[in-house]
Amino acid sequence: MNNDPVDSQLIQRIKENPKYKELVAKRAGFAWFLSIIMLVIYYAFIVLVAFMPKSLGTKISPDSVISVGIPLGVLIIVMAFILTGIYVSRANGQFDELTRQIKEETK
């Protein structure tokens, strides 16, 4: 019941539309780029936790008790939020505009 009969000619037309190719390439590139940034940030943190836990305990300044791990942890959380914001603003703007044009042209 999920496989609605999608018009195969329509699919063909969309696939051959240069803007569709542009959309797929741009979106996939951007999505994977941001995913890799997130993965690198997170697993770099995990590797620090696993192999060099002491390094995260270094104080941010000699007269402070706060360790670098605390602002770093908060920064990772904030980064995650910022990355989603970057993706959403581009996808809801540029990518959706391309999608709209593709739909218009392949009607």
Add this chain to the structure above:
Amino acid sequence: MMRLSGTLLAALLGFWSSVGWAADAAKPESSLNMTAIIMFFIFVAVTLGITYWAASQTKTTKDFYAAGGGITGFQNGLAIAGDYMSAASFLGISAMVFAKGYDGLIYSIGFLVGWPVILFLMAEQLRNLGRYTFADIVSFRLSRVPIRTLSAMGTLFTVILYLIAQMVGAGQLIRTLFGLPYEYAVVSVGALMILYVAFGGMIATTWVQIIKAVLLLTGATFIALSALNHTGFDIELFFRTALESIKSSGLADHKKAVAENKDIFAPGGLVTDPVSAISLGLALMFGTAGLPHILMRFFTVPNAKEARKSVFYATGFIGYFYILTFIIGFGAVMMVAPNPQYIDAAKGTLMGGNNMAAIHLAHATGGDLFLGFISAVAFATILAVVSGLTLAGASAVSHDIFANAIRGGRVDERTEVRVSKFAALGIGMIAIYLGIQFEKQNVAFMVGLAFAIAASANFPILFLSIHWKNLTTRGAVVGGTLGLVTTVVMVVLSKTVWVDVLGNKTALFPYKDPAIFSMTLAFLGCWVFSKLDNSPQAAAERALFEAQSVRCESGIGAAGAAKH
């Protein structure tokens, strides 16, 4: 159905009137209990009112499973946050920060970083390809019966484990906070979630989650601000005072940390070896992307644009919440740990267990009234999460198993909704029964196991079906089953179950978190068996990938919002 609701309601009222009596009987704490009980009753009255209204709006399967597809991105973001921020995160993570310091933050970060990845690689695809359950997406081009059955198994395993953990936690929490017997607490939670889901479907569930998210974020903000206010919002002084307070703490964990000269602001003993660290990281990050009750929320918005916005708002709310739990944890170190009033000296823990850190801090900063409010919020939190879980489990039974695998998609909407309601009742009963059976067991491992199954069984097949053309039914079934079975076996043989629960001397599997092995096996299974699959069916499935990706990218042919 109406008679059923009458019976449930009567049972519920019966339980609550006996609660009032029990609270009176337990004189010393009755004043604080009353605030909490009154606030809780207001929450229950409002949510039951919403359920009554939602029931009149719920006519079609789309209404029942997906709230008619008319939830906005912002509302859904709040509801996702309400679905995801369980009492386990609120009480558990703040307690972990309280007892172990920095280690709690490692969990918070892991629970959060899955969200951006869901957004980049799955959210809009889910919205454009799916309708009610994540199995819709996998069976877009793969064979219906085996895939639906496998996905439903993955869903039910995840949901039941998660539910047991929530039910046991709810029973213990409510017993401590309200002085209500454990069984009554579990039955009340179960009865309420059955009412919300069976009558109000996704509409009621969504609003319960939204209200709970607002209450929890407000409550946690107040606790955190009050704690920061204690040192005049001087962050340096805040951590310095916490570091001082730990020396006069009555907590066994803190005494040990002081004796061993441990740095509570650095990673400690929670993550002991690199394999466990990476394995835990994988389970937390990709488990989120395979939780059926979370994935289901993406079908409640009208289009991909709102689906993306949902994740943006949800990530913001959840991230903010985890920063609050970190402040609350250290706030409790500062204001709760040195105060003998909150310490159970005999056990070396907090009164009612270390999970009460946030609750005691609410009392320390805002007195009885605030304690009552936070207790009610904690209860509301549990209700919202178990409702989401029950709905996800019910839709796996009615939509995946009954309507698609058994009836081959030929079933009218009314029947499907009715099956779903009975499935919600059934799952609720199972959850109540198991919740009572597991009272004395250590269930902490169950949430971890649910995440590991979600990461090793649900996530690989969902992810590959969206992004990898060559996935075939055979590959998905082998890979998904491999992921599911190995996760369960490895967890049972690990220290958490084999030693801590079953009482054996040594663990047969050395690591606490299996994800690094079980996820790898699942992906390998999918890959090898898809590659080796040269059947005509496999060729047809690969050929369908193009139609799938066009719909996935453009949203053409995706289910829209209901028109009413």
